[in-house]
Amino acid sequence: MMSAIAAAGQPQQMEGGIAQLPIGRVGIWWFLASEIMVFGGLLGSYILSRIAAGGWELERAHVNTGLAAVNTLILVTSSFTIVKAHSAVEAEQHTRARHFLLFTVLLGLMFLCNKGYEYSVELAHGFTPATGLFWSYYYAMTGLHGLHVLIGVAVNFVLWTLAGGRGWATVQQRVEYAGLYWHFVDVVWIFLFPLLYLA
Amino acid sequence: MLRWFPENISTFGGDIDAVFSLVYHIVGFWFLVTEGFLLYCIIRYRRRSGRGAAYVRGEQWSELAWVLVPAVIVLALDLSIEAAGGPVWARVKEERPAGGIPVRVTAKQFNWEITYPGPDGQFDSADDLTMDNELHVPVGQNIQLTLRSKDVIHSFFLPNARFKQDVLPGRTITAWFNATKTGRYEIPCAELCGFGHSGMLGHLTVHSAEDYQRWVAEHWPAARRARAAAAQAAG
Amino acid sequence: MKVQAGAAVARSHAHGAPRGFWRTYVFSVDHKMIGKQYLSLGLFMALVGGFTAYLIRWQLAWPETEVPGWTYVEPDFYNVLVTMHGTIMVFFVAMPILLGAFGNFLIPLMVGAPDMAFPRLNMMSFWTLFTASAVLLASFFVPGGAASAGWTGYAPLSGDPIHTGVNWGLNMWLLALALEFASFLMGGVNFLTTAINMRAPGMTLTRLPLLVWMQLTAAVLFLLSVGPLIAGAVMLLLDRTVGTAFFAPERGGDPLLWQHLFWFFGHPEVYVILLPGFGIILEILPVFARKPIFGYRAIVLSTIVAGALSFIVWAHHMFVSGIDARLAVPFSVTTILISVPFAIMIFSMLATLWRGALSFATPMLFALGTLATFLIGGLTGIFLGSATVDIFFHDTYFVVAHFHYTLFPAALLGGFAGLYYWYPKMFGRMLNETLGKLHFWVTLVSFNCVFIPLFVVGMGGHMRRIYNPLQYEFLKPMQPLHEFVTVAAIVLLLGQIPLIANFFWSLVAGARAADNPWRANTLEWATASPPPHGNFATAPIVYRDPYEYTAPGVAEDWLPQHVAEAARLGVQQSAA
Ligand code: HEA
Ligand code: HEA
Ligand code: CUA
Ligand SMILES: [Cu+2]
Secondary structure, eight states: OHHHHHHHTSOOOOOSGGGGSOHHHHHHHHHHHHHHHHHHHHHHHHHHHHHHHOOOHHHHTTSOHHHHHHHHHHHHHHHHHHHHHHHHHHTTOHHHHHHHHHHHHHHHHHHHHHHHHHHHHHHHTTOOTTSOHHHHHHHHHHHHHHHHHHHHHHHHHHHHHHHHTTTHHHHHHHHHHHHHHHHHHHHHHHHHHIIIIIO | OGGGSOOOOBTTHHHHHHHHHHHHHHHHHHHHHHHHHHHHHHHHTBOBTTBOOOOOOOOSHHHHHHHHHHHHHHHHHHHHHHHHHHHHHIIIIIOOOSOSEEEEEEEETTEEEEEEOTTTTOTTSTTOEEEESEEEEETTSEEEEEEEESSSOEEEEEGGGTEEEEEOBTOOEEEEEEBOSOEEEEEEBOSOOSTTSTTOEEEEEEEOHHHHHHHHHHHHHHHHHHHHHHHHHHO | OOOOHHHHHHHHHTTOOOOSHIIIIISOOOHHHHHHHHHHHHHHHHHHHHHHHHHHHHHHHSTTSOOTTSOOOOHHHHHHHHHHHHHIIIIIIIHIIIIIIIIHHHHHHHHTOSSOSOHHHHHHHHHHHHHHHHHHHHGGGSTTOBOOSTTTTOTTTTTOHHHHSOSHHHHHHHHHHHHHHHHHHHHHHHHHHHHHHOOOTTOOGGGSOHHHHHHHHHHHHHHHHHHHHHHHHHHHHHHHHTOOOTTOGGGTOOHHHHHHHHHHHHHHHHHHHHHHHHHHHHHHHHHHHTSOOTTHHHHHHHHHHHHHHGGGOGGGGOTTTTSOGGGHHHHHHHHHHTHHHHHHHHHHHHHHHTTOOBOOOHHHHHHHHHHHHHHHHHHHHHHHHSHHHHHHHTTBHHHHHHHHHHHIIIIIIHHHHHHHHHHHHHHSBOOOHHHHHHHHHHHHHHHHHHHHHHHHHHHTTOBSSOSOGGGOGGGGGGHHHHHHHHHHHHHHHHTTHHHHHHHHHHHHHSOBOOSSTTOOOSGGGGSOSSOOTTSOSSOOOOOSOTTOBSOTTBSSSBOOTTSOHHHHBOSOTTOO
């Protein structure tokens, strides 16, 4: 037994592996894991309800698939621009990074405008959250997602302003985290689009 | 322990109680072993001068066996509980014996509406008989229950029959029981359903075969007459 | 871009301790102060939860009589009491004390870090919880009263004010829960990141104190299970406010969906509470047995297995709820199988005591009490886990007794054990032993007197959430038990007075605590009591496992994690 202690008596260096990851990245991963479960719960409920209830095709016919497809394109593009922003940050190219951040913000806003327009048309046709189970899910899912887009837009906007002034140092890492979050928001939409508009 | 239970009056109640007994013995055994060992350690190994603790880390298989072997026994006993319980569950909740007497129970805040199909054996016909909180059944017959709710979730509980089933709005749930003993028993609601949950109470009357015939003769035609009269008055 | 995690935080601490009342005691970012804030909040809410228990108990023993110190309890207020009692105890007592207080205070100290990974996030999570508590308590006073649909908030009872007459109370209940979840999500992210990234050199995963493992497993369980219920809470709120149809059957929704979302979270949640409680006693047992933990790895593995299993057992709360009957047996099997990892944990704890040199200071008494009583709770879970037996026991006092026998040991007995054990580290003073032992014996005996009879009542078929048992003929014979239980519950409540007295008296007049009064090995004892801002005067280095007590070849019966070999070893360096 003695030897066991002696062998264990060296302070082992924490080399390699997870211990070397930046704190922020570990934090944001766990945060996103819990976010996945929030949307997972909602999507799972939707899928199960839809299987159980059936007959939602009629209601689904009233959503604007074309506009949503455009919105999908917008979000995918914005994922691309934020990747660009991040690589510009890595390369210490300030202006380039700012430009791509701004693009991302604008694309996010475009998405929200389209979504808002879509809502207004649907509401004008009398399809409110209280119209039925499909519409309940439709508004809850896209609404919660929209809220996430809005938060993402705000975060990216703040980073954009900060990156202009003396805040460059603080921005550097955060662009990566904002990017992770933004990808997540994008991926959620990639699930929502077929489930709500195509299925 | 079973003596604390309400008297059993259903065909499957005894089976449920038997599973309880099995679990009771298994769990009771582990209770005695673990608490006994705990007490033993507390008394036997309390600190005394001149005797230190042993250095046992339980990281070797030979040591860990003291934990793992009992755990395997636990596993085996667990499976025996399921082996005994599974068929009983299936009999009570999954399979349904054919035939018997249909009754519909509609729960609402805070009553059990009991509907009998009447002489024609059909629900939703003119000769249905509906009573609040009075369930009358003959002994030794399968009672085919149709359970519905008008507002919130209630739970149809027959303590003596070891029967419980939640009743949901928007769904129709079917269930059955078969009473073995005549008498009058209570039907509490077992799911919180509002301020009147406490006191939402019906009664189950189990009649002997003759008694049941008498009860039917007394109530069902009367219901039919009343309905007919009402229809006439309306028409 | 590689960032040396520890270095970054060390830098942020270079500015020294904060000054001023507000930054020190209120908007503190120091994990130790935040831990104490959680502790205060949790203990305060325990008083509220205890008072609701008193009203509930009085009404059950002597229905429709005037409660001393209160008025009559009306049926709908009884439902409010039960709902708020459950909600407060689970979400605002157990979690703040076990995770908020002990997790916050101990994780950085035990892994050898100067603070949490995200100190400001940490502050935010406390104040979010504070807001949640305020919202919850305020809901008592809004028109219509507080929520009354049970702590499980089953729809459609909770879905529409027409069923209960409660409107704002329930919305606020949902809001309070949502804030509580947000708070512990932030906390969980912090715990995980801290323990993953900020361990002292040498603190490998197998050298982590078990409390840290338990807290981390709990944090992961919480993070991965609460999401669907957050979605569910939003859905329920929408059902109530804008008329969506999620859980409303008359609009095509499904009430059972709420139950699935609630229990998918609910079962992992009970382990979120249990595991930190286990963590506390796992720290205390080896110290007072002067013996290493038996089967460290087996315990860690079992914990992870139990945690994973807890995601596939939730329907055991729904055996008779109207789900497809064919689902019951599979869920019953997974449920009962959980007893295997728990058996390994419990047997390992018992084996830790075996051939130890046990001494019985108050923390040890509470730790042993936790173990002894939790066993009853865990074992009675097996009856309920059998779908067949649960047909009869579901929604009876058997369930009530079962979960008090699990929650109370974990949250209160375990919490007390931790409080007596770490109070010296937290406040720099010792608690009084005599008062502590008095508190222990009164609590242990009266607790058992409260809840053992409730098993009996449950076997008699007594339903839960019943405001007046005398309305039922078959319950009347059991009324003397209710009276006995209530008397015991009052003793239990009064039995907390020694604790309260001890707590405050010792704060000012307790004996000064040494740095390491229990001669324990883990890192929190390697620094001053209370630890300074930044925790360690010099960053600790970890040399060995956390429970090296009575190691052969060592002069003393303990060998701290941070002490280099040579300084401590006895004479025969090379003896095998
Ligand atoms: C800390 C809290 C906690 C803990 C740890 C547990 C642990 C367990 N619980 Fe409990 N439970 C609750 C809190 C908790 N529960 C609450 C709050 C409710 C009610 C909610 C409500 O409706 O309001 C509830 C309800 C509840 C139900 C639903 C009852 C109903 O409503 O009808 C069931 C059913 O299966 C159940 C089962 C179990 C099981 C199998 C365990 C297992 O984890 C126990 C495992 C441990 C052991 C078994 C002991 C150690 C093992 C041995 C010594 C080996 C020998 C053992 C065997 C051979 C079996 N619990
Ligand atoms: C951690 C959880 C927890 C705890 C500790 C308790 C503690 C107690 N509970 Fe509770 N209970 C629940 C969780 C808990 N309960 C839940 C989830 C429900 C279900 C609700 C529902 O159905 O919706 C329930 C339901 C419930 C019922 C069933 C009601 C019904 O169905 O109609 C009853 C009845 O007797 C009861 C009684 C008690 C009693 C007498 C205590 C006593 O043990 C209380 C003793 C109180 C204390 C010991 C606190 C003392 C104060 C301190 C320690 C603070 C010290 C302060 C300083 C140092 C500053 N509880
Ligand atoms: Cu109906 Cu409770
Ligand atoms: Cu459970």
